[in-house]
Amino acid sequence: MAEEEAHGGAMPPDGELPEVLAARRRKLDALRDEGIEPFPHEFRGVEPIAAVRDAHAELEHGEETDVRHRVAGRLAARRGQGKMAFLDLVDRSGRIQLQARVDVLGAEAMERLLHFDLGDLLGVDGTAFRSRRGELTLRVQDFTLLAKSLRPPPEKHHGLQDTETRFRRRELDLIANAEARELFLTRAHVISAVRRFLDREGFVEVETPVLQPLYGGAAARPFTTHHNALSRTLYLRIATELYLKRLIVGGLERVYELGKDFRNEGLSPKHNPEFTVLEFYEAYADYLDIASRCERLVAYVADQVGYQGAHDFTPPWHRETLAGAILDRTGVDILAARERGALAAAMRSRGLAVPAQDTWPQLVDELLSKHVEPTLIEPTFLFDYPVELSPLAKRHRSRPGLVERFEAFIGGMEIANAFTELNDPDEQRRRFEEQRALASAGDEEVQPYDEAFIQALEQGMPPTGGIGIGIDRLVMVMTGMRSIREVVLFPAMRD
RNA sequence: GCCCCCGUAGCUCAACUGGCUCGAGCAACCGCCUUUUAAGCGGUGGGAUGAGGGUUCGAGUCCCUCCGGGGGCACCA
Known part of the structure; x- marks a missing residue:
C-alpha cells in the first residue's frame, strides 16, 4: 500500500515519500502557513x-x-x-x-x-x-x-530521454523538451492548413458516425463495442468512406472529414490503433483530378508549416503505374500472371519468396510493400491497381482488370489512397459479393456488404473522385519522425 | 503471436571476466560567492538495482518465469 501511494501520488505521510517529493510537500505546507495561496484562481494580462x-x-x-x-x-x-x-x-x-x-x-x-x-x-x-x-x-x-x-x-540539461516515460507521461516530455512542444505545434499547423486548403477550394467539412452498426470502407478488423439501450453491437469506424459518398449522393458535391479511424490490428512504427485520417470526395472529378489536388494540398501544407526537409513536394510528383513499378523493381509482370499459380511461379523464377498462404492479391501486395514501397522516397503516385485489391474503386476506362486507383508514397511510406469512385450500384453489389466469398474463405479483413450504401448508389451518385490521407504519417513526413508514436500525443501503450 | 536488445536515486548516466557498504552529475537541503548562461565552491540527505524464483561462499552482473519498453518479423493505412 505504501508503494502504491508513493507511485500513485495520493497523499501519504511524509515519512513514506521519497525525499524529493517530501521537500515539496513541506514547502507547500509552509506557504499555506504564511497565508500564501499555492493555487490561486487567475493571473490576467499575461504576454507571451x-x-x-x-x-x-x-x-x-x-x-x-x-x-x-x-x-x-x-x-x-x-x-x-x-x-x-x-x-x-x-x-x-x-x-x-x-x-x-x-x-x-x-x-x-x-x-x-x-x-x-x-x-x-x-x-x-x-x-x-x-x-x-x-x-x-x-x-x-x-x-x-x-x-x-x-x-x-525532468533533468534540465538532458531533458526527458526515456521513451516509455515520454509516451506515457507526455506532459513531462512537453515540459522538458522544447522539440516536443515544437513538433506538436507543427502537427496542429498541419491540420489547420489542411482545413484551410479544403475550405478555400469549396469543400464542406462534415462529421459522420464514429460508432457504426456496420463498418466498411477499408479492409481491416474493427473494434467492437456494445450499446446498452439499443442492446446491439456497434463498431468503431475503420473509414469514413461510405458515409461520405452518401453525402455526395445527397448533393453536397465536395465534402471532407478529418478525424479518427480505429483498426484492431498490430502496433508498429507506422501503425497506431487509432489514427487521424483526412478523406475528401469531389463530385464530377476522377482520380487524376484527385491526384492533382492531393499534391497541391501536400505542397501547401509543407509551405504553411515551413517544411525544411529534403523532400520536394512541388507538383507534379513522380508518377508510375503499379504494374510498371513492380515490373521495374522485380522483373515480375503481374498483368501477365493474373492467377495465383502463374504469379507464384514468376516470383519464384526471380528468386522471390512466395508465402504459401497468400492469394493473388496478397502476392501483389507483397511485391508492392517489399520491393516497391521502400524505393518510393520522393513523393510518388502509383496508378492503376488490380480490381481484386479495390472493391470500392471504379474499373479502369481502358485497362481491363484494373481500377482507377492510386496510392501516394513519401519517404518509403504510403500516405494516401484514392480512386475514381465506383458509382454503379449493381457492380458495387457484385464486388461486395466477391468480398463475401473471400470472407467465407477465412479472410477476416474483407469489406462487409452494406445495403444502405448500395441503396444510396441506386439513388444516383455523380462521377466522383475521393481520397484518404493519413494525417499522422503526413506529420511524420513534415517533421522527419520515423515513428508514428512520436507524432501522436498519447500513443497506445499496454496497461 | 515470434525473435533480438533494454529496465540501477525524481531525471541523465557509471559499476573490469560475478567480489568491500552500487557511484557521479542535475534536482533537493544547509552555507559561501555575485551580472550569471549547463554559474562556481564546501557540506548533507536520498536506492527493496522492474517483480518473483534459482545457481553461488558471494548476484546489478549468470539461469528461469513474469511485467513494462524499444527494434525487427508477420498483418495493415
Missing part, C-alpha cells in the same frame, strides 16, 4: 514570452529599459542565490531569463522567490533589459505563485 523578446530585439548589450511586462510560465532553471540570482521562465512560446535582486524585491520577497521549486508555475512583472552577456532579461518587480509543483521536473 516570444512577444516580449520581439519587443526588445534591438536592445544593445547592457542596455536597460523601464518597459514593464507581465509573463507567466514554469520555473525551469535558477542560477545563484543570496543578493542576486537569475531564473529561467518557460511558456509555450519560449524561454526568458529573470533577474531577482534583493535591492529591488527586499529580503523577504527575495527569499520567497528563490525558494520556489523548479517546475513551479509563476507569474512575473518585470522590466526588460539586456544583460552584459546579451541575454534579454526581466528584472523582477513583483511575482506570484500560480501553482505549486509537487513533483520534480
